[in-house]
Amino acid sequence: MTAASPVSAAPKVETPLKRFVVGFLDSRVAMLGLVLLALVVFSALLAPWIAPQDPYDLSKLDIMSGMLPPGSADMDGNVFWLGSDEQGRDLLSAILYGLRTSLLVGFSSTAIALAIGLVIGMVAAYAGGGTDATIMRLVDIQLSFPAILIALILLAVLGKGVDKVIVALAAVQWAYYARTVRSAALVERRKEYVEAAQCLALPKGRIVLRHLLPNCLPPLIVVATVQVAHAITLEATLSFLGVGVPVTEPSLGMLIASGFDYMLSGEFWVSVFPGLALLITIVSINLVGDQMRDVLNPRLQH
Amino acid sequence: MKQQTTILAGALAALLLGGHAFAAELRIGTAAEPSSLDPHYHNLTPNNTVRRHIFESLVDQDAKQRLIPALAESWRAVDDKTWEFKLRKGVKFHDGSEFTAQDFVYTLCRIPNVANSPSSFTLYTKGVDAVETPDPYTIIVKTAAPYPLLPVEMTTFGIISAKAAGGEKVTFDKAGCKADSWPATQAFNDGTLTIGTGPFKLAEYRKGERIVLDRNPDYWGTKPEWDKVTFRPITSDGPRMAALLAGDVDLVDEPPLQDLERLRKDPKVSVVETLSNRVVYLALDQAEPTPTIKGTDGKNPLRDIRVREALSLAIDREAIVKRIMNNTAEPAAQLLAPGLFGTNPDLKVKSDQKKAKELLTAAGYPNGFELTIGTPNDRYINDEKIAQAVAQMYSRIGIKTQVDAATVNVFFSRRNKGEFSVYLAGWSAATGEASSPLKSLVATRIKEKGFGPTNYTSYSNPKLDELLTKALATVDDAAREKLLAETMKVAMEDYAVLPLHYEVTSWAMRKGLSYEPRADQYTLAASIRSAK
Numbered sequence: 025m026t027a028a029s030p031v032s033a034a035p036k037v038e039t040p041l042k043r044f045v046v047g048f049l050d051s052r053v054a055m056l057g058l059v060l061l062a063l064v065v066f067s068a069l070l071a072p073w074i075a076p077q078d079p080y081d082l083s084k085l086d087i088m089s090g091m092l093p094p095g096s097a098d099m100d101g102n103v104f105w106l107g108s109d110e111q112g113r114d115l116l117s118a119i120l121y122g123l124r125t126s127l128l129v130g131f132s133s134t135a136i137a138l139a140i141g142l143v144i145g146m147v148a149a150y151a152g153g154g155t156d157a158t159i160m161r162l163v164d165i166q167l168s169f170p171a172i173l174i175a176l177i178l179l180a181v182l183g184k185g186v187d188k189v190i191v192a193l194a195a196v197q198w199a200y201y202a203r204t205v206r207s208a209a210l211v212e213r214r215k216e217y218v219e220a221a222q223c224l225a226l227p228k229g230r231i232v233l234r235h236l237l238p239n240c241l242p243p244l245i246v247v248a249t250v251q252v253a254h255a256i257t258l259e260a261t262l263s264f265l266g267v268g269v270p271v272t273e274p275s276l277g278m279l280i281a282s283g284f285d286y287m288l289s290g291e292f293w294v295s296v297f298p299g300l301a302l303l304i305t306i307v308s309i310n311l312v313g314d315q316m317r318d319v320l321n322p323r324l325q326h
Numbered sequence: 327m328k329q330q331t332t333i334l335a336g337a338l339a340a341l342l343l344g345g346h347a348f349a350a351e352l353r354i355g356t357a358a359e360p361s362s363l364d365p366h367y368h369n370l371t372p373n374n375t376v377r378r379h380i381f382e383s384l385v386d387q388d389a390k391q392r393l394i395p396a397l398a399e400s401w402r403a404v405d406d407k408t409w410e411f412k413l414r415k416g417v418k419f420h421d422g423s424e425f426t427a428q429d430f431v432y433t434l435c436r437i438p439n440v441a442n443s444p445s446s447f448t449l450y451t452k453g454v455d456a457v458e459t460p461d462p463y464t465i466i467v468k469t470a471a472p473y474p475l476l477p478v479e480m481t482t483f484g485i486i487s488a489k490a491a492g493g494e495k496v497t498f499d500k501a502g503c504k505a506d507s508w509p510a511t512q513a514f515n516d517g518t519l520t521i522g523t524g525p526f527k528l529a530e531y532r533k534g535e536r537i538v539l540d541r542n543p544d545y546w547g548t549k550p551e552w553d554k555v556t557f558r559p560i561t562s563d564g565p566r567m568a569a570l571l572a573g574d575v576d577l578v579d580e581p582p583l584q585d586l587e588r589l590r591k592d593p594k595v596s597v598v599e600t601l602s603n604r605v606v607y608l609a610l611d612q613a614e615p616t617p618t619i620k621g622t623d624g625k626n627p628l629r630d631i632r633v634r635e636a637l638s639l640a641i642d643r644e645a646i647v648k649r650i651m652n653n654t655a656e657p658a659a660q661l662l663a664p665g666l667f668g669t670n671p672d673l674k675v676k677s678d679q680k681k682a683k684e685l686l687t688a689a690g691y692p693n694g695f696e697l698t699i700g701t702p703n704d705r706y707i708n709d710e711k712i713a714q715a716v717a718q719m720y721s722r723i724g725i726k727t728q729v730d731a732a733t734v735n736v737f738f739s740r741r742n743k744g745e746f747s748v749y750l751a752g753w754s755a756a757t758g759e760a761s762s763p764l765k766s767l768v769a770t771r772i773k774e775k776g777f778g779p780t781n782y783t784s785y786s787n788p789k790l791d792e793l794l795t796k797a798l799a800t801v802d803d804a805a806r807e808k809l810l811a812e813t814m815k816v817a818m819e820d821y822a823v824l825p826l827h828y829e830v831t832s833w834a835m836r837k838g839l840s841y842e843p844r845a846d847q848y849t850l851a852a853s854i855r856s857a858k
Contacts, residue, residue: 087715
């Protein structure tokens with residue numbers, strides 16, 4: 025905030041977005057997080073083009089190339105930069121594809137949970153009274169169970185598959201958003217601009233959507249960012265426990281689980297590299313999330 | 327001050343040493359846990375292992391599966407269809423009541439009356455036609471036809487107490503014994519009826535956590551060295567290994583193959599191993615429609631022998647043994663390791679991807695189809711990894727294959743409901759001869775004959791059934807062996823099920839313990855000894 029201030033002091037209109045961007049770029053750590061996250065997202069998106077092998081196509085795998093240490097080549101000359109697992113799956117490819125699953129599950133379950141939580145939380149805050157109490161007790165009940173427990177039960181009923189994991193994770197996460205939105209909306213509701221809108225006899229829907237909602241978004245964005253990381257970890261945990269994705273299409277958690285058996289016998293790479301990939305993903309998302317929280321929190325500014 | 331510390335240390339050491347010498351405790355880490363403590367509920371190795379500690383059978387087998395006396399002191403064939411067992415006198419159940427012939431009769435009656443049994447022991451009781459008990463210590467068993475396997479089959483099921491279950495008046499009737507009610511499996515899990523004559527008594531059973539057994543002080547035979555034995559199911563390989571190395575358990579079964587090399591070199595651990603009587607196989611559903619095959623317009627391609635042959639040829643068994651099993655297994659071409667009774671020396675392991683593809687084309691599936699293989703993921707050594715390896719071999723001949731892995735209990739209940747078109751499982755020949763897998767896995771399911779109790783594929787081959795029936799009625803060992811070998815050939819040439827490999831079973835234990843490796847894969851605490 026020192027060197028940048030004189031430059032930005034030029035007579036320009038300061039929009040909230042611009043303020044946000046400037047505030048965000050302020051932290052080197054957050055920038056590092058953003059760069060890492062971008063790297064992770066791009067390599068996941070481009071996986072089919074940059075991965076040396078399609079790890080989900082079983083006909084491309086050969087157990088004779090199984091358990092090769094990092095950097096070695098099989099008999100056909102294919103190099104396994106991060107080694108291979110016992111099925112002959114190239115770990116680099118498996119990690120890139122695994123990242124796709126992780127990010128897909130993380131972002132889509134968060135988006136679904138956010139949408140559900142937003143609606144329910146808004147309804148609770150605006151309706152108040154009995155509706156509010158009922159909804160919030162439901163949220164309390166849901167939050168009193170460990171997320172992993174609910175997800176395990178749901179997956180036991182739903183079966184395996186990426187789509188089912190997304191559904192299960194959305195189901196365990198909506199309550200966080202509902203609670204956050206409600207508390208934010210309750211505060212906003214008592215402010216003068218809402219009163220003004222009510223005095224103008226604007227329809228309820230319009231007040232909620234156009235006036236309340238935009239002002240409740242900042243805390244939600246922060247919660248959502250942290251929850252994406254949480255969802256990715258949950259997915260990895262579920263796959264590690266063997267209830268997430270099918271074994272022939274391993275995600276990061278499942279790769280870690282299958283390498284786990286070899287930890288004591290010196291074949292570290294099957295577990296360690298997917299673990300590192302997971303670590304980098306989670307840390308970078310959290311770094312970005314932390315900075316967002318700082319920037320969006322009015323109390324921490326000035 | 328210093329002196330005080332020394333005295334304290336001395337006292338502590340004495341306490342530790344003393345404690346060690348008095349309460350001999352053995353902790354065993356197991357890769358799979360029993361589905362129940364009911365000795366007649368599920369014919370499954372983990373169940374049978376625990377059963378052998380608490381309940382005994384009339385006849386027993388040693389580590390090499392030769393018959394040895396147990397509750398019966400001696401037995402003989404009176405004639406072709408009559409067997410006489412002389413019972414041991416003065417044997418007491420854990421509740422103090424005496425073991426008599428009635429307990430055997432009651433056990434025989436109860437076995438067909440276990441509700442929802444996933445794999446019944448009726449397989450081994452169907453041979454009995456009538457039972458007479460001239461006195462409490464003599465049993466005369468009559469069979470409808472000559473039945474040479476009877477004494478062997480008497481080793482497979484544990485005898486429960488008739489008195490404890492209220493069955494003192496029950497008499498044997500081939501068509502079904504009469505009783506007001508039969509003991510529920512739950513009564514064995516909660517300990518009410520877990521009363522046997524074995525060397526150990528049940529102390530505690532927490533599913534998923536531990537089974538604790540106490541030494542039976544009144545045991546008739548050699549008393550085991552251990553006051554207390556704890557079985558802890560540690561289904562993941564890594565943690566089971568870590569538990570052994572950290573000294574949390576004294577012995578583990580199925581040490582992970584990838585660690586064997588290192589364990590053998592570890593001065594603190596000893597490893598024993600032997601070729602087992604277990605074959606790991608793929609079962610192929612014959613029903614139409616079949617649940618997990620797609621892209622065939624509702625037809626079940628597995629009914630076509632060419633497809634079955636293709637599925638067999640597509641599997642590179644040598645590669646599986648070498649890469650997945652770390653050479654601690656042998657590729658299989660039949661349902662029991664060659665050399666054992668009733669196996670066929672002419673059957674050879676074959677693998678030919680090119681021919682497999684041609685056969686698929688000839689059968690009308692040039693582009694293959696979609697298939698899901700069901701497999702347990704904590705039952706057999708590397709089970710899920712084997713299924714994945716098979717899946718990639720099938721994918722290479724154009725069959726798009728998925729693997730559906732589940733824990734043992736979930737897998738077996740789904741398997742029994744017929745949810746898989748192809749599934750991976752294993753079969754241990756409890757009797758040590760080829761009749762066991764043939765009768766269980768590939769014979770047509772006929773409840774009255776005890777045929778096909780684990781034939782979940784609706785496979786039926788009249789020629790095979792006829793040969794097997796004939797073999798089972800042949801008393802002359804040489805002639806029976808020849809007939810069994812012939813039956814094996816018929817089953818394998820029809821690709822009734824696809825054998826993958828025979829497991830080599832190993833145990834790892836802390837130095838100072840010894841265990842004679844058993845072909846039947848059981849881990850028996852009574853035979854684990856410490857070097858003195």
